[in-house]
Amino acid sequence: MHLIADAILLAVRSHGEHGAVARPFTRDHGVQPGYVRGGHSRRLRPILQPANALRGEWRARTDEQLAALTVELLHSRAPLFAEPLPAVALDWLTVLTAAALPEAQPYPRLYDALGGVLDAIEAAPSARGWAGSVARYELLLLAELGFGLDLSACVATGATDDLAFVSPKSGGAVSRGAAAGYEARLFPLPPFLCEGGSASGDEVIAALAITGHFLARDIMIDRRREGLAARERLLARLQRAIA
Structure with missing residues (x-):
């Protein structure tokens, strides 16, 4: 195996006394873990963020062997970790992606x-400029992994207009008329998820x-559930920032 690619670093953990195992996410080759010699050195710690x-x-000599990885920094987002709200957002997005994606499977979108x-x-x-993009990213991740929500038509009637709710069971949209009497059991559907634009x-x-419900039910399960703590921290800060 010999691969050179640009990537977004999702996670890094210690390995041995001085090394680290990194999990970069590449566009055409998916998540490609690798062992970084000296990953805890003063020179590499700021890069492996x-x-x-x-x-x-x-x-690597074989596809089954953990590859040796050398890294070059293209762009550092480390300064964002000094700001509480961006820090928890980056933490959740990388934790989610690292936990959800299988290795070596391309997900270019x-x-x-x-x-x-x-x-x-x-x-x-401020968060008002990007918070909606986090929800859209979660929605896309669900779809890419086979758990997509159908927000194009009412799951009960097939109608495509006046879609106002989402079923927590099917993940399908529900029109206002079909939801009559059951509104409390459904998620309100924000228009921007279907139509785009600001929110x-x-x-x-x-x-x-909505996305949190389906992520917890279908993606962040078993040992991956621990990662949801990062999402709770993000939600708590977002609620204060954009209320």
């Missing part, structure tokens, strides 16, 4: 979307309630 953009070179959300967090002066603070929180 989740959410950083890297250029990696992986080498997710790679592009994750890069876009990270860029938006870096560029926006109010309440709409973002409503969207995150």
Whole structure:
């Protein structure tokens, strides 16, 4: 195996006394873990920061062997970790992606979307500029992994207009008329999830309630459930920031 690719670093953990195992996410080759010699050195610690953009070179004698990985920093997002709200957003996005994606499977749409959300967090002066993108990214991740929500038509009637709710069981949209009498059992559907555009603070929180339900039910299960603590920290800060 010999691979050179740009990547977004999702996670890193200690391995041995001085090394580290990193999990970069590449566009065309998916998540490609590798062993970084000296990963805890003063020189490499700032590079091996989740959410950083890297250029990696992986080498291994066989596909089954953990590759040796050397990294070059393309763009550092480390300064964002000094700001409480961006820090928890980057933490959740990288934790989610690392936990959800299988290794060596390409997800180019997710790679592009994750890069876009990270860029938006870096560029926006406040959460109002990027919070809705987090919900859209979660929605895309569910779809890419086979758990997509159908928000194009009412699951009960097939109608495509006046869609106002989402079923927590089927993940399908429900029209206002079909939901009559059952509204309390359904999630309100924020228009921006279907139509795009900007969203109010309440709409973002409503969207995150929908995606959070399905992530917890279908993706962040078993040992991956621990990662949901990062999402709870993000929600708590978002509710204060965009209320």
